[in-house]
Amino acid sequence: MRALTHTGLLTLILCQPALSQTAAQTAGQTIDTSAGPMTVQPVVQGLDGPWAFDTLPDGTILITEIGGSLLSVRGGGATRVSGLPGDIAVGGQGGLLDILVPSDFSDDRTLFLTYAKAQGRGAGTAVYRATLSDDGTALEGGEVIFEMAPGDTTGRHFGSRLVEGPGDTLFVTIGERGDRPAAQDLSRHNGSVIRINRDGSVPSDNPFVGQDGAQPEIWSYGHRNPQGAAMDASGQLWVNEHGAQGGDEVNRVQKGANYGWPVISYGRHYSGAKIGEGTAQDGMEQPVHYWDPSIAPSGMAFYDGAVSDWQGNAFVGSLKFDYIARLAGDPMTEVEQIDLSDTGRIRDVGQGPDGLLWFLSEYEGGLYRLVPEG
Numbered sequence: 001m002r003a004l005t006h007t008g009l010l011t012l013i014l015c016q017p018a019l020s021q022t023a024a025q026t027a028g029q030t031i032d033t034s035a036g037p038m039t040v041q042p043v044v045q046g047l048d049g050p051w052a053f054d055t056l057p058d059g060t061i062l063i064t065e066i067g068g069s070l071l072s073v074r075g076g077g078a079t080r081v082s083g084l085p086g087d088i089a090v091g092g093q094g095g096l097l098d099i100l101v102p103s104d105f106s107d108d109r110t111l112f113l114t115y116a117k118a119q120g121r122g123a124g125t126a127v128y129r130a131t132l133s134d135d136g137t138a139l140e141g142g143e144v145i146f147e148m149a150p151g152d153t154t155g156r157h158f159g160s161r162l163v164e165g166p167g168d169t170l171f172v173t174i175g176e177r178g179d180r181p182a183a184q185d186l187s188r189h190n191g192s193v194i195r196i197n198r199d200g201s202v203p204s205d206n207p208f209v210g211q212d213g214a215q216p217e218i219w220s221y222g223h224r225n226p227q228g229a230a231m232d233a234s235g236q237l238w239v240n241e242h243g244a245q246g247g248d249e250v251n252r253v254q255k256g257a258n259y260g261w262p263v264i265s266y267g268r269h270y271s272g273a274k275i276g277e278g279t280a281q282d283g284m285e286q287p288v289h290y291w292d293p294s295i296a297p298s299g300m301a302f303y304d305g306a307v308s309d310w311q312g313n314a315f316v317g318s319l320k321f322d323y324i325a326r327l328a329g330d331p332m333t334e335v336e337q338i339d340l341s342d343t344g345r346i347r348d349v350g351q352g353p354d355g356l357l358w359f360l361s362e363y364e365g366g367l368y369r370l371v372p373e374g
Contacts, residue, residue: 028040028041028042028342028368029340029342029343030373031338031339031340031370033336033338033370034309034310034326034335034336035307035308035309035310035372036372036373036374037372037373038370038371038372038373039370039371039373040340040342040343040368040369040370041368041369041370041371042366042367042368043061043352043358043366043367043368043369044061044063044073044078044366044367045364045365045366045367046365046366047063047065047071047360047365047366047367048065048067048069048365049065049066049067049095049362049365050063050064050065050066050347050348050360050361050362050365050366050367051064051065051066051095051096051097051098051347051348051360051362052064052097052098052099052299052347052348052360053099053348053350053358053360053367054099054100054101054350055101055352055353056101056105056132056136057105057106058074059074059353060072060073060074060136061073061074061367062081062099062101062111063099063360063367064096064097064098064099064113065095065096066090066094066095066096066097067090067095067096068084068088068090068095068096069084069096070084070096070099070113070139072136072137074136079136079137081132081136081137081138081139082137082138082139083130083138083139083140083142084096084113084115084128084139084142085115085117085126085128085142085144087117087118088115088116088117088118089115089116089117089118089123090116091116091155092154092155092156093116093155093156093157093158094115094116094123094155094158095115095116096113096115097113097114097115097116097125097158097160098113098114098160098161098162099111099112099113099114099162100112100113100162100163100164100170102164102198103164108131109131109132109133109134110129110130110131110132110198111129111130111131111132111139112127112128112129112162112170112198113127113128113130113162114126114127114128114160114161114162114172115128115160116158116160117144117147119147119151120151121153122151122152122153122154123151123152123153123155123158124147124148124149124150124151124152124189125147125148125158125159125160125172125174125175125189126144126146126147126148127144127145127146127147127162127170127172127196127200128142128143128144128145129142129143129145129198129199129200130142130143144200145196145198145199145200146172146194146196146200146217148174148188148189148190149188149189149215150188152177152178152179152182152190154177154178154179156175156177156178156225157175157176157177157178157224157225157242158174158175158177158225159172159173159174159175159223159225159226159227159241160172160173160174160175160227161173161226161227161228161229161239161299161300162229163229163230163231163237164231165195165231165237166235167203168197168198169195169196169197169198169203170195170196170197170198171193171194171195171219171229171237171253172193172194172195172196173193173223173226173227173229173239173241174189174190174191174192174193174194174223174226175190175191175223175224175225175226175227175242176190176191176223176224176225176261176262177190177191180261180262181262183221183222183223183224183261183262184221184222184258184261184262184263186208186211186213186214186215186218186221187213187214187215188215189215189217189218191221191222191223191224191261192215192217192218192219192220192221192223193218193219193220193221193223193226193229193237193239193253194215194217194218194219195217195219196217202216202217206218206219207219207255207256208256219253219255219256220253220254220255220256220257220258220259221257221258221259222257222258222259222260222261222263222284222285223239223241223251223259223261224241224242224243224244224261224262224265225241225242226239226240226241226242226251227240227241227242227297227298227299228240228241228297228298228299228300228316228317228349229300230300230301230302230314231302232302232312232314233302233304233312236252236253237252237253238250238251238252238253238288238300238302238314239251239253239300240297240300240316241297242294242296242297243265243266243267243290243291243292243294244265244267244268244269244270244275244294245267245268245269245270245272245293245294246266246267246268246291246292246293246294247265247266247267247268247275247290247291247292247294248267248290248291248292248294248295248296248297249266249287249288249289249290249291250287250288250289250290250297250314250316250327250332251285251287251288252288254285257285258283258284258285259284259285259287260276260281260284260285262275262276263276263277263281263284264276264277264278264279264280264281264284265279266279266287266290266292267292267294288331288332289327289331289332289333289334291334294320295316295318295319295320295321295323295325296318296319296320296321297316297317297318297319297325298316298317298318298319298346298347298348298349299316299317299346299347299348299349299350299359299360300314300315300316300317300349301314301315301349301350301351301357302314302315303315303351303357304351305351305352305354305355305356305357306354306355306356306372307355307356307357307372310326310357312328313326313327313328313335314326314327314328314332315327315349315357316349317346317347317348317349317359317360318346319345319346319347319362321337322339322340322341322343322344322345322346322363323337323338323339323340323341323346324337324338324340324346324349324357324359325337325338326338338370340359340361343359343361343363343364343366343368344361344362344363344364345361345362345363346359346360346361346362347360347361347362348360352369354369356369356370356371357369357370358370
């Protein structure tokens, strides 16, 4: 174990076994799950506002911090990666957000990140593409390949999850930035899932290409604030999104579909007032699952790892109730709440390189994994 300096103390507690068979392991909370008892085991602690994580093929862990840092953690050491964009707007819910290591990273070492990009007096969700240097310490040749238009002056609802799509495409979630009607306005990116090519160009088969007044990157719209997104084994894209007071949703994302916000919702305004026109409207999609009361859903992942009972299930973090929701069935519904009250505020969820379920705790400033006992 080695202590490392990074905005205070950053301590690497555990590297995945493939990298460090003898790494010190710190036992944590033991919890009961549908797949048996598991230990909540720290992977990295001492993080400041962690937002997302992904891993390189060699097992290196990359972690974003909302305040504008990208960390590379490997073999007992942590490095702050240089070369991030210089116009990250940190404030409110904005800052450095998601990171994606694409499946062909080994070919050219390309990474993708999302962040709140300063735009005049406001900010907008943007996608940044760069090459990770051979020594893993710097992003090189970085460029913004997409930024939302026209942006907004509020500091909330950036959305900002990245998902690798088929045919060298990317899906990116964007919140409505607190401007509710904008989610129904195709001339704005607010409240949408966009689809772009990996160079930032627009795929010719996007649903609104050639439509007057529509942003051609839009794949679906009528979303409030999708902060979780994942592709299942069949190639179907799913998002989870924040409702207002009640009405957090899980949606199966379809090309050109309208998901209704703010015309329909299963929640109410924070004042208690009714939202829109009720819970259903012709031409607007229904959520596959919704939560009331709200759980404040965050990162999302489909699991195909070492715990056989969880194969094919979806996992969604809760920022409000300090648990991970396990969803299964058709239609998909919440079938389990994995209680993580000792770590709290789950910001991201994913499958680690060891085949176990990993998650980021915003409250504790740590990356953890669930290790089956025995």
